[in-house]
Amino acid sequence: MRTKLYSSLAALTLAFASLTSSAAIAETSEPEWRHATSLIGEPALPEDFEYFPYVNPDAPKGGRVRMAWTGTFDSLNLVPNRGVTPIGLGLIYDTLTTPSSDEISTEYGLIADALKYPDDFSWVIYRLRPEAHWHDGTQITTEDVAWSFDQLRELNPMYKNYYEHVTGYEVLSPTEIKFNFVEAGNREAPQIMGQLVVFPKHWWTATNSEGEQRDISRGTLEVPLGSGAYKVSEVVPGRSITYERVDDYWAKDLNVNVGKDNFDEIAYEYYRDETVELEAFKADRFDWRTEAIAKNWATAYDVPPVHRGEIVKEEFPQTYRGIGLMQGFILNTRLEQFQDRRVRRALNYALNFEEMNRTIFFDQYSRFTSYFNGSQLASSGLPEGRELEILKSLKSAVPEEIFTEPYVNPVSEDARQERTNLRMALDLLKEAGYVQRQGQLVNEETGEPFTIEYLLNGDSFERVALRYQTSLRKIGIDLQLRVVDSSQYINRIRNRDFGMIYTGWVQSLSPGNEQRGYWGSESADDDISRNYAGIKDPAIDELIDIIVNADNREELTAATKAMDRILMWEQYTIPGWTSPFSRVARWDRFSHPQQLPEYDVGFPTIWWWDEAKAQKVAEAK
Numbered sequence: 001m002r003t004k005l006y007s008s009l010a011a012l013t014l015a016f017a018s019l020t021s022s023a024a025i026a027e028t029s030e031p032e033w034r035h036a037t038s039l040i041g042e043p044a045l046p047e048d049f050e051y052f053p054y055v056n057p058d059a060p061k062g063g064r065v066r067m068a069w070t071g072t073f074d075s076l077n078l079v080p081n082r083g084v085t086p087i088g089l090g091l092i093y094d095t096l097t098t099p100s101s102d103e104i105s106t107e108y109g110l111i112a113d114a115l116k117y118p119d120d121f122s123w124v125i126y127r128l129r130p131e132a133h134w135h136d137g138t139q140i141t142t143e144d145v146a147w148s149f150d151q152l153r154e155l156n157p158m159y160k161n162y163y164e165h166v167t168g169y170e171v172l173s174p175t176e177i178k179f180n181f182v183e184a185g186n187r188e189a190p191q192i193m194g195q196l197v198v199f200p201k202h203w204w205t206a207t208n209s210e211g212e213q214r215d216i217s218r219g220t221l222e223v224p225l226g227s228g229a230y231k232v233s234e235v236v237p238g239r240s241i242t243y244e245r246v247d248d249y250w251a252k253d254l255n256v257n258v259g260k261d262n263f264d265e266i267a268y269e270y271y272r273d274e275t276v277e278l279e280a281f282k283a284d285r286f287d288w289r290t291e292a293i294a295k296n297w298a299t300a301y302d303v304p305p306v307h308r309g310e311i312v313k314e315e316f317p318q319t320y321r322g323i324g325l326m327q328g329f330i331l332n333t334r335l336e337q338f339q340d341r342r343v344r345r346a347l348n349y350a351l352n353f354e355e356m357n358r359t360i361f362f363d364q365y366s367r368f369t370s371y372f373n374g375s376q377l378a379s380s381g382l383p384e385g386r387e388l389e390i391l392k393s394l395k396s397a398v399p400e401e402i403f404t405e406p407y408v409n410p411v412s413e414d415a416r417q418e419r420t421n422l423r424m425a426l427d428l429l430k431e432a433g434y435v436q437r438q439g440q441l442v443n444e445e446t447g448e449p450f451t452i453e454y455l456l457n458g459d460s461f462e463r464v465a466l467r468y469q470t471s472l473r474k475i476g477i478d479l480q481l482r483v484v485d486s487s488q489y490i491n492r493i494r495n496r497d498f499g500m501i502y503t504g505w506v507q508s509l510s511p512g513n514e515q516r517g518y519w520g521s522e523s524a525d526d527d528i529s530r531n532y533a534g535i536k537d538p539a540i541d542e543l544i545d546i547i548v549n550a551d552n553r554e555e556l557t558a559a560t561k562a563m564d565r566i567l568m569w570e571q572y573t574i575p576g577w578t579s580p581f582s583r584v585a586r587w588d589r590f591s592h593p594q595q596l597p598e599y600d601v602g603f604p605t606i607w608w609w610d611e612a613k614a615q616k617v618a619e620a621k
Contacts (some may be wrong), residue, residue, distance in 0.1 A: 063609020
């Protein structure tokens with residue numbers, strides 16, 4: 001009996017030890033709280049860092065910076081897919097986390113002081129700072145976070161797609177919220193939730209000063225309540241908006257904000273005409289201008305304030321180091337005439353970039369050869385290694401040339417090369433069913449002329465369009481230019497009512513869910529997505545899934561290069577051009593840290609008003 005009892009006790013002891021061990025293992029495997037998250041390696045800064053290395057922690061506060069923007073606005077509500085909101089409105093709101101401008105895809109805590117997620121990235125919990133509050137003093141809680149998420153996903157198709165990987169959330173407490181994801185393995189998912197803009201539920205669900213119920217689903221010009229470093233102080237609808245620094249901003253002393261938000265006021269003036277805008281800058285109506293037109297940079301600043309040093313012209317190389325960029329003439333493949341790849345390739349052969357670069361760009365540009373141009377994710381040469389394996393494993397067809405020819409853009413250095421390229425264009429068009437009749441390109445079966453409506457937002461790009469129009473006319477294509485104002489342009493883009501537009505995409509070095517909205521099949525019919533071309537390609541859909549679920553950097557890079565290669569060969573975009581610099585002209589009233597961040601010019605966020613410089617400019621005038 002005693003032996004049996006001892007045996008039972010021994011078994012119980014072993015069982016208890018086993019349970020204790022299992023509990024210890026479970027406890028060990030419980031995710032730890034993190035002060036930051038990075039998609040590439042580990043965050044560079046420890047939890048107790050004092051400030052970002054690219055700021056001046058002693059930067060003086062004060063002064064007013066005047067900025068300009070093209071177009072107009074008619075709403076101060078960021079949530080719904082209605083109206084046009086003003087530039088800078090994000091200044092009044094905080095997010096759960098905030099990025100570092102010196103690191104790639106790294107976020108540090110802002111409203112949230114920490115987050116945690118398991119090794120399979122199947123969920124994330126964010127923990128809010130109890131001291132975080134709105135400008136009216138009300139605490140920011142997880143109820144605001146949950147409500148903001150619901151409103152964005154319900155009222156804005158772009159966010160509905162962006163957050164499609166979220167199956168739901170659990171409000172664990174006023175300061176902790178958990179988001180669950182549809183599948184494990186998406187390492188970007190936890191970080192995406194940290195970028196959520198948080199709106200004040202108590203304000204939007206209350207009545208305004210007139211006793212009317214507010215409605216976050218509609219546009220409004222009522223100044224909204226925020227939580228950020230600035231608040232809206234003055235609005236002239238459609239013309240100007242001014243932001244005022246919040247003296248008692250709850251996060252002004254957080255390490256992620258030290259040395260930032262130094263101007264007392266940031267004002268934006270809107271212009272309908274870019275020529276008028278340029279002249280207004282030279283007349284000292286605003287302080288900072290990023291010059292997008294090569295001709296202006298070369299010729300338009302030959303004025304006394306530049307000669308005297310009151311206006312500084314400077315090229316910043318930092319802007320494009322941490323991103324991949326593509327801009328170009330995007331073809332709307334929802335239209336039958338652009339559904340044949342041979343037609344799209346022909347239009348690239350007809351573009352004489354070299355002549356434009358010589359005559360109107362002052363040889364300042366080179367053409368894009370990748371949707372991730374200038375980054376480590378750009379495809380080049382022929383596919384090899386893991387990229388080649390991925391391409392061969394795809395169930396869907398890809399262009400045969402991918403395996404045999406590196407992608408290159410046609411070159412027209414002289415008249416002979418131009419003629420050769422135009423003949424290539426006509427051969428491709430003939431294969432696609434088009435012929436020239438009396439100098440006009442027509443559909444061989446229907447006789448319908450080949451015309452393209454090119455939609456332009458204002459007239460600043462018109463001189464480029466006219467050059468392309470001339471080239472296309474040589475092969476019988478009628479490029480019809482349609483210049484509209486900003487509001488009409490946005491509405492027509494949303495309605496996919498265009499043949500061709502010139503715009504593009506900025507890519508991070510950690511592509512993920514946003515790729516579905518750029519060229520995934522499901523987004524092609526979504527009027528708010530950035531799938532402007534209407535791409536529905538099963539091979540690209542397969543690659544997006546691999547990118548989103550990649551469990552290591554090698555796999556992500558290989559799949560991204562494979563996708564990039566297909567996008568280039570399918571010629572959904574006639575590649576445009578770029579410069580490795582950001583060209584900036586500014587009135588010399590400001591200073592910045594000696595070393596700017598690696599991936600951003602940082603204006604106006606980390607710059608400051610320099611009283612001595614401002615006085616010198618005033619005296620010179």
